[in-house]
Amino acid sequence: MNAATEPVREPCQAGGKPTDPRPGTRRLGWLFGGIWLFYLGEPLHAALRAPNPGYRFLAVGALAAFAVWYVLLFVRLRIGVRHTPVGRRRALVSLVVLLGLGLLTIPAVGADWMVTLVYVCAAGMFLLPPRQGVPVAVGAAALTQILPAVVPDWPTENALTFAIGLASLATFGFGRVAERTMRLLAAQEEIARLAVAEERDRAARDLHDILGHSLTVIAVKAELAGRLLPLDTGRAAAEVADLERLAREALADIRHTVQAYREVTLVTELASARSALAAAGVAADLPERVEGLPPERSELFGWAVREGVTNVVRHSGARTCTIRVGPDFVEITDDGRGPGPGGELATGAAPNGERGAGGHGLRGLRERAQRAGAQLSVGRAGRRGFRLRVSLSGGTA
Numbered sequence: 001m002n003a004a005t006e007p008v009r010e011p012c013q014a015g016g017k018p019t020d021p022r023p024g025t026r027r028l029g030w031l032f033g034g035i036w037l038f039y040l041g042e043p044l045h046a047a048l049r050a051p052n053p054g055y056r057f058l059a060v061g062a063l064a065a066f067a068v069w070y071v072l073l074f075v076r077l078r079i080g081v082r083h084t085p086v087g088r089r090r091a092l093v094s095l096v097v098l099l100g101l102g103l104l105t106i107p108a109v110g111a112d113w114m115v116t117l118v119y120v121c122a123a124g125m126f127l128l129p130p131r132q133g134v135p136v137a138v139g140a141a142a143l144t145q146i147l148p149a150v151v152p153d154w155p156t157e158n159a160l161t162f163a164i165g166l167a168s169l170a171t172f173g174f175g176r177v178a179e180r181t182m183r184l185l186a187a188q189e190e191i192a193r194l195a196v197a198e199e200r201d202r203a204a205r206d207l208h209d210i211l212g213h214s215l216t217v218i219a220v221k222a223e224l225a226g227r228l229l230p231l232d233t234g235r236a237a238a239e240v241a242d243l244e245r246l247a248r249e250a251l252a253d254i255r256h257t258v259q260a261y262r263e264v265t266l267v268t269e270l271a272s273a274r275s276a277l278a279a280a281g282v283a284a285d286l287p288e289r290v291e292g293l294p295p296e297r298s299e300l301f302g303w304a305v306r307e308g309v310t311n312v313v314r315h316s317g318a319r320t321c322t323i324r325v326g327p328d329f330v331e332i333t334d335d336g337r338g339p340g341p342g343g344e345l346a347t348g349a350a351p352n353g354e355r356g357a358g359g360h361g362l363r364g365l366r367e368r369a370q371r372a373g374a375q376l377s378v379g380r381a382g383r384r385g386f387r388l389r390v391s392l393s394g395g396t397a
Helices: 025-048 053-076 088-103 106-127 130-150 158-228 233-258 266-279 295-316 360-371
Strands: 283-285 320-326 329-334 374-380 386-392
Touching (some): 025 053, 053 088, 053 106, 088 106, 106 130, 130 158, 158 233, 158 295, 158 360, 233 266, 266 283, 266 295, 266 320, 295 320, 295 329, 295 360, 295 386, 360 374, 360 386
Parallel strands (some): 283 320
Antiparallel strands (some): 320 329
């Protein structure tokens, strides 16, 4: 009897539409709701032995309708499908119908109709909140003691009273377990949604970091090749060949990113920075070698160099760019326009109007630095120019 009252909770789709957590759950709901109906065998047997054919037909029909209605309450109105408790009026009407169908069996089965009270109290505890379901269960239990005392030849049903109490407690316990299970499922869905959102942010940041730098260098070299074409065709051809190489490298970077094994290192980014600054006509002061950096710092410092040099080429209007690297820091400075009024990188006449500190690049770099336990700082370099610095605790210039 107890398992018949266990509410099966299900997660909901966006918009509140219920979904089954796995295929076949609805069919299992019918099974779990109906398997315990064999306890109605006792009143059914009594109904079939009734001498009056009319009462016999009425009792059998009422018991059949009772069983169908009870299973429908379990399958269609259970809290798990609605994701919220059933309305009190609807629940009370459903219980009155269930009780009325049980009462229709009295002329044929006599005291055996009280077996249906176990189902009524279980449904009451199932559909109603405890403060309303408990009075239903208490009232059903009281009927099993009061009716035999006032109706001649009806035996006292202490076992039935105990069954009502047990069914009520079981329903209440299963309801609490199911409620916590539903909350856990909802939390898992939220975690999955946040994970997807975080992965999208990471993908957007990586694509910006890769394409933003590569396409900036390609644009600068294309502009340089266009200016050199009428003056020095040999050098212009060399720049065009370099454009092809850069485009192929950018394509490879994208492929590697999609396959999740692209590696950024400080050494490769310094080499790329030297080429990009030279193409933009910016004098570069870069370290010749970097040794002894742990891999995780090499990657973080590489991202810093990539973002810093991209901003120098895009926005600064600088004539010189200096990169300094130490065991605990990397710093990129230039002599260009410097930060804007709010401390962000001034963009000047940059065609896209992007402002460095507020764009995806520096925001993504700041997130990378925080995950590595480092700090990102941007500001003015001396009297003019811009400085970008990533340092770990204890790092010095």
